Amino acid sequence: MHRITKITGYVAIILVVLSFNFFLPRLMPGDPLSFLTGAPGMDMPIVLDEETRAKLLTYYGLDKPLSQQFYDYMLGILHGDLGWSIYHNAPVSDILIGALKWTLLLVGTSTALYMVLGILLGAISAWNRGGKSDVGLLVSLLSIGSFPPFFLGMLFIILFSVKLNLFPAFGAQTPFMGYSSLLEEASDILYHLFLPATTLVISHIGGVYLLMRNSMLNVIGEDYILTARAKGMAEWYIMRKHAMKNALLPITTMIALRTGFMIGGTILVETVFAYPGVGRLLFDAVTYRDYPLLQGAFLIITLVIIAANFVADMVYVQLDPRLRHD
Amino acid sequence: MTEIKDLNRFWNAYKESRLGLIGLAILLFFVTLAVFAPYIAPYDPHEMFKPMEHPGSDHLLGTNDIGQDILSELIYGARVSLFIAFFVSVVSGIIGTAFGLLSGYFEMFGFFLMRIVDAFLAIPRLPLIIVIAAFMRPSIWNLIFIFIILGWPITTRIIRSEVLSLRTRNYVEAARMVGAPDTYILMKHILPNVFPLLVVRLIIEASHVIIAESSLSFLGLGDPTAKSWGMILHYAFVYPTIFISDLWMWWMLPAGLCITFTILSLTFIGYALEELVNPRLRGMTRI
Numbered sequence: 248m249h250r251i252t253k254i255t256g257y258v259a260i261i262l263v264v265l266s267f268n269f270f271l272p273r274l275m276p277g278d279p280l281s282f283l284t285g286a287p288g289m290d291m292p293i294v295l296d297e298e299t300r301a302k303l304l305t306y307y308g309l310d311k312p313l314s315q316q317f318y319d320y321m322l323g324i325l326h327g328d329l330g331w332s333i334y335h336n337a338p339v340s341d342i343l344i345g346a347l348k349w350t351l352l353l354v355g356t357s358t359a360l361y362m363v364l365g366i367l368l369g370a371i372s373a374w375n376r377g378g379k380s381d382v383g384l385l386v387s388l389l390s391i392g393s394f395p396p397f398f399l400g401m402l403f404i405i406l407f408s409v410k411l412n413l414f415p416a417f418g419a420q421t422p423f424m425g426y427s428s429l430l431e432e433a434s435d436i437l438y439h440l441f442l443p444a445t446t447l448v449i450s451h452i453g454g455v456y457l458l459m460r461n462s463m464l465n466v467i468g469e470d471y472i473l474t475a476r477a478k479g480m481a482e483w484y485i486m487r488k489h490a491m492k493n494a495l496l497p498i499t500t501m502i503a504l505r506t507g508f509m510i511g512g513t514i515l516v517e518t519v520f521a522y523p524g525v526g527r528l529l530f531d532a533v534t535y536r537d538y539p540l541l542q543g544a545f546l547i548i549t550l551v552i553i554a555a556n557f558v559a560d561m562v563y564v565q566l567d568p569r570l571r572h573d
Numbered sequence: 574m575t576e577i578k579d580l581n582r583f584w585n586a587y588k589e590s591r592l593g594l595i596g597l598a599i600l601l602f603f604v605t606l607a608v609f610a611p612y613i614a615p616y617d618p619h620e621m622f623k624p625m626e627h628p629g630s631d632h633l634l635g636t637n638d639i640g641q642d643i644l645s646e647l648i649y650g651a652r653v654s655l656f657i658a659f660f661v662s663v664v665s666g667i668i669g670t671a672f673g674l675l676s677g678y679f680e681m682f683g684f685f686l687m688r689i690v691d692a693f694l695a696i697p698r699l700p701l702i703i704v705i706a707a708f709m710r711p712s713i714w715n716l717i718f719i720f721i722i723l724g725w726p727i728t729t730r731i732i733r734s735e736v737l738s739l740r741t742r743n744y745v746e747a748a749r750m751v752g753a754p755d756t757y758i759l760m761k762h763i764l765p766n767v768f769p770l771l772v773v774r775l776i777i778e779a780s781h782v783i784i785a786e787s788s789l790s791f792l793g794l795g796d797p798t799a800k801s802w803g804m805i806l807h808y809a810f811v812y813p814t815i816f817i818s819d820l821w822m823w824w825m826l827p828a829g830l831c832i833t834f835t836i837l838s839l840t841f842i843g844y845a846l847e848e849l850v851n852p853r854l855r856g857m858t859r860i
Contacts, residue, residue, distance in 0.1 A: 401810065511697060
């Protein structure tokens, strides 16, 4: 039962997002095309050549009735048709697929790192509550978490790329480099990944740390911890086997919510480091008022987040036996 | 009289927290800058002088690419950032609380409203804000509108879960049994008890709005007529030689630090308040 409600919920959310994406350009004053070419707040109007114009016209299908437009739009999505990018002059879906792997690499690596570090530090902090290490960790993690990701990224570029010349300031790979081996390619990619991933880890670790600390503090007050102590078990063993295991449960749901939050940081970090992912595309699309690309990027990001939420929900049901037989 | 006594007791508990006091001091500093900007700032932030001037006696932090005094921009920037943050957190707090109270108290309404809240929370916030902002005319009021629309669902969820637990308390049941009307119970017995939680939520929401606003402005989607700290960073970031010259020291660093310290102050205040409000965290060593 629990699962069915959840799945219906997710399907409904996907439909809402798709409809939002469909109606947003059509609700703007004028039609999407005239809006594109004379968008408010832009410095120069976009001049479309005949070919692009024709492609956009067929994509939006403005001469047809709205219901037909909606049907075509949904059918197009199912076939992977997300429209035509004005700036790149290529199908939006092709551009996004090329960028998605970089975003997944960046988000995946940083999520894994900040979750593990945040959980460990939070557990250590709670275990030594009120002690020097607790206070030190709490104050320093709350403080570094206050740096906005884009500002932190800019500081890293100045410090580690310009001043110390340790890491590259932009891109995901060295341009025009022929790799002689797979190992060489992998190390070049990791080398470029280091600064953006570190920026993301630092700006997101505080949230998980605080959650884990609070969750641990709740668990530490429980009777079974006292019992374990009374039995004379080693502190480290109690912390790992009795406290952390139970404190982790509420954290799982937060991972998914945090991933949505993290995507926001990724857009900014990719922009600062010119990292060729979906976030950077979103920034380019905003700068060049490339609305089809903007909406395509938004759709992909949202679908990835919803998928992550879904996985977290299913994992949570597996982890918490109380929910399994619902 | 009891209100003043309560406030006194609250303040006495709050000032035990060193983090809370540091946060409050930093926030007061920025609020003072914002309120008295015309008296503190050396110039009008829109006035143009010689562009790209290095820091000197005329311009303590130099001038930007179109010759505006950066220090004055920073001081006036406090107005924009703080105004948006507090306006949004208060209005979305009121809406969120109203919905939270109703949805916690009336089950059917709550069920349907929670499905809407779920949908809002499942969609990543910043990308959604970017897409809407890109389609709308960039103005402060449009930004405020978007932030309010996206801010209330979290407040609603938090207030609702608190109401759900308050509703089963003896005094609420007793009030219901003697026939008190729903509105009376909500206003007299439930609202005062969710209030502390709401204050924590307002502070956290304010810091989220500051991050969101500065991020949008940094991406070039802010209101060009009301220059916030994020907007200063945007112009600095797109300037070609920002990283390879010393420009960043007076153009980028101060604006970034203003945002960072504002968020820091709100984080510290929020943490100190949460310790006071959350009974589970209470009674531990205060920091």
